[in-house]
Amino acid sequence: MARPGKGSATFSGLDGLEAAARRRLSGAVWGYVAGGAGEERTLAENEAAFSRWVLRPRVGAGVREVDLSTTLLGTTVRAPFFVAPTAYHGEIHPGGERATAASTGALGLLGVYSTLSSDSLETIALASGRHPRWFQLYFQRRWKDSLALVRRAEAAGYGAVVVTLDAPVLGSRDRQARSGFAIRSSPPVGNGPGAASPPRGPEWHGGPYAPRGGDVSWQAVRRIVAATQLPVVAKGILTAEDARRAVESGVRAVYVSNHGGRQLDRAPASLDALPEVVRAVGSSAEVYLDGGVRRGSDALVALGLGARAVGLGRPVLWALAAGGQDGVGRFLRLFGSELANALLLLGRGSPHEVDGTNIAPVGSARGRPPHGPGRPSPPRSVRAR
Template sequence: MPVGLLTLAGIERAAHAQLPPEIWDFIEGGSGAERTLTANREMFGRHALRPRTLVDVSACDPALTLLGAPLRLPLGIAPMAYHRLVDPEGETATARAAGRAGALLVAGMFASRTLEEIAAAATGPLWLQLYWLRERVVLAALVERAEAAGYGALVLTVDAPRIGRRLRDLRNGFAVPSAVRAVNLDQALTAASHRATAGRSGIAEHAREQFDPALSWTDLAWLRERTRLPLVLKGILTAEDARLAVEHGVDAVLVSNHGGRQLDGAMPALAALPEVVDAVPAELPVLFDGGVRSGTDLAIALALGARAVLVGRPALWGLATDGEAGVHRVLDLLREELEHTMALLGRPRLADLDRTVLAPWPCPAG
């Protein structure tokens, strides 16, 4: 293995070197001044670890069950659109890698492979992410297809009544190349995403046309009536919304600020995690995404109460560098680093990773 690929940072550099600049900016960029994008990473550095000694760590076990599905590690791949932007196989390669690693895959609504192709490639737990569209009949059809294909849960993104102001895409006049499509939707619904215009984003234009900004808590009942699948809300950052999610009968919540791509200045996901965990019953799973770049980051999020953690951009870095093998390498690195951290912490089980593991990072002298 090349020395540079021993960390996610090395895989990131390799992906950056080979992707076209406008594709890289679409994947990496945040909204506004990218304050939240940067803060997602910086928050992990505010936590120090409190290792315990003389503990038998000969076997560290990161396995768990999540919404009835067994996972070999508390890790999943977050929903992201258009994997074929970085690899010809796209989401099917990602699905195979996640299955090999024993990780969860959340397929995106704007996947560039069909739901059925992704399901056929998957050998592990598979969920489907949805945006709330103006045309509810389209949502209903996707839910029906997901159930028929064996998806295990629905993940409704609730922080995108409109797309954040992503300046990199605006500067690039970014549009999805015509060879890459959101194949699970009618072409007429996604036509705007392919229109390149100077100073405008095809993605933002498409969202403005198709996303329903009137979505409210009462609409969840409509979705519940159309599926038996568990419902996860993605984009929860406050205790208030966490409690409302419980009141409306959701099965899990995902603490996320959309990777810093929506409201710039929104609180870092890691900072929001404890208040959300404290606001919901202990049995309701709280998931987390936002800035995880190592197994130590993963351990910190678990210690703050996340049941499992999703990663987004790193999976696309792996896919860009080496297809299925690259995604598997990303997941395997995170597993290795998590088990290593658990051993050196003296916490060999996931249940041992609680807030006693953490302390504030000391302020620098002077």
């Protein structure tokens, strides 16, 4: 948790945010927030992938006003970025998810909240006000527990269920283990005993390796789709094959993510996986992306590659650590301002106007064709990954 008594928000710009959070958190909690899986190759690649693209500004467009608003599954939000689901905000700041939700809602942005929230999903709904929130579901070992969480989310006014599919077990979180992170809140999660974390991988002793978690399968996804009127989003998709399976299973949006590099190390960077997913999905579902988005210009690259919106994971936690509710609000406003500024400098007035012609692989001056049916192949550097 953030060390008490050190004043409020301690960053003035996006560049100082991570360091401000680092100063406020214990080594153990920092290990939880910052760490990835294994050697953290995927974690590093998530950010590096954005450096492989440039933006192609169009001057003289005469854009005098930028409107960042868009719709996500039919709900209007004020900008094409959202708070990605991350567990245990109460370990990072005493304000917990209440603080995150209050700031996010006040700005008219979407917040996605984890099964493993420190506050209950009902408390988060109250803090969000009338603003959109979606519920992230980890499949529970017992189907009735998964269903009970979905029913609670429906009753509390959540607008979608985001099923996370990349965590049948937790990844090998080496840095987190080294840091000695342990949950101190009691109870550990606000949603009660029927809201368990994916299990740790069991130790292998030469026999079959069988973790005892929920059924994370396409069949389970279809069951959720059939069980609720809420739209379902599939999170953790990194391949065209799975994107197609997701759409066939009835989901309304495909969420490209590698869990912030915390699950399978050597999984591709989210941004590198985005083009093949966008191509596979076509117009049959919305596509979102998270992983390594740090600046407004990163969001533009993802939009240029066909994402409808981007999720922010660690940066929101950094802001929460650095300044609680005020810190999250400040960060989201800074991110939005930077995105609006970059959009205007790109010569566009709305996120919907950003397309493949606005970006190019580093070293190439040529843009990609605009989006639309029959989307273009990714550049070879991306395809080869």
